[in-house]
Amino acid sequence: MKSGRKQVKRMTGAMRIIHWANAISMVAAVITGLYIGHPYYQTLIADGAVDKYVMAWNRWGHFIVAIIFDVTSIVVAYLYFFSRFEKPYKKLIPNGKNVTEFGEVLLNLVTLNRRKKFDSTHSDSFNTVYFAIFHLLLVWMLFTGLQLYVHGLESGESSIGAWWPAMLHLVTDWTIPITGGSLMDVRISHHVTMWLIVTWVAFHIYYQIWRTIFWKEGDIAIVFGGSKFAKEQES
């Protein structure tokens, strides 16, 4: 540890598990989702259908990671407000302090760290807003995905009871008129949102690495060990 720096705990064990569960799920969801949209690899065409379930396995994988995603989204939504550790929603309130901080972090990014007038010890409002956008995109994926899915439970029955499809209809049917009136619109929106998320991820990874290099506070370690380092306050 460099002198003059103190270790700050930034992510609890649970938060790190959620982070990596999300990251792995996302990679799996994108790969299987691209296959579902356009089955790009083929099976040996002459075999019987009995012993290979290529599309079915892709859909299986897609749905399993989607469910993991959905459940972690609920946990994250809870943590937003009730975490005993950090309550992200406090950074989302557009009050003067947060708006200024948001601007400062953005300026820090575009001036390439020439100007840094905010406390980077804890999550700043820029990053919190950025993550909030991500979570909104995920929630949208959740609703549109479940809408596309529920129609496979054709008769209103499912292995866990009739309540499940009934609830899915109740909770996700509104996505049809919102996206343009047909299931195809829901599908397109689900697909476009995937690209938005992939783009989000690209910037996310870049930004975390950039901060690690330029701030010299070990930000990338947050997601592995749970803590980063902050300069001791000069007194």
Added chain:
Amino acid sequence: MAERIDGVRKLFTSKSARVDTNRGDLYYQQLFDTCRARLDALREQPAVNRLDFDSLLTDEGQDRREFMKWVSAVTAMLMLPPMFTPLVAEAAELMNRLPVVWLELQDCAGNSEALLRSDGPKIDEIVLDIISLEFHESLMAPSGHQAEKQLEDAMEHFKGNYLLFVEGSIPVGAGRDWCTIGASGETFLDHLNRVAENAAAVVAVGACATFGGIPAAAPNPTGAVGVMDVVKGKPVINIPACPANPANMVGVVLHYALTGQVPELDSLLRPKFAFGYRIHDNCERRAHFDAGEYVEEWGDEGAKNNFCLYKMGCKGPMTFNNCSIVRYNEGVNWPIGVGRGCIGCSEPDFWDKYAYERPMANANIKAPTGGVEKTVDQFGLGLLTAAGIGIGIHAVASAVAGKREEGGEG
């Protein structure tokens, strides 16, 4: 936008898309009693034509056994338990008490054709023969003023009792004044509204009458819309598809004869007995879909083996209809059965959003922002590239700036 808000409101107030095939004994007992009373009342009514179902059946060389087989199939199609079979048979026989008026607007007459054309009269047709078709522009003998007179008479005589079938879309935009009917030059819009006024219920048949269909496809030069966007204050039943399946028309009419009510509808006003399921869920090629075995090219090995048509652009996974169960042309076959993907003809905006006969991922879909034709994947990749370039510039700038700083320090 207002339309969408309206759609959302409707959605939350309408029953969910769930199909309930078993509602319990009590429900069916009550329904049975209602139907019994309804049929008795119908029997009391004078027949509106002299056709007699039984003799028609014999004339066409169909026997009673054949008819009963058909009746049990229809009972099942309407999602009613077997105890309703005798009632359905009775309803078919009493069909000559039901006056029907049929209007053709912006259409190709494909639905009328579907109803009429077949290799030999089958029971569906006999049933439809016997309903009293009081007015149908393409089928009736009178023309001009005489035809108009017939319509006026039917509207007057059966006020509040007739079923109005509508085929074709209604131009309400620029085309409103181009499309007129009869010697008086009444617009389609006024004509429909006037005839619908006295109808018991309005049945929109085919893709055009339900959701605007091909006339409403972009750029929709006439400003075509479906019946449900025009007719207010009347029950509207949508039987989309291009053409609507005669089996579903018969189903709706029978249901109406039987119960005096419109069947249970989904949020797009389609009867759930016909549109409660996706094509995909009852498709004979479904095993190949799950196996990942697709036709890759017309006439390839996969096509010869009846593999799934998903990669050839089949829209079965998001299309609701019972074609995969009841099929077309007397149940002989259906599009996927002949080796051709579903083009989603029973869905709203099918021509713009479904009918591209290419694999979904290769299709030129209208971007949600409107206007520009661009595929979603191209858009996504473009966005990702833009982000990548942005990141790259920032990274290079950062690296350069970082060096400079270090240089300055050192």
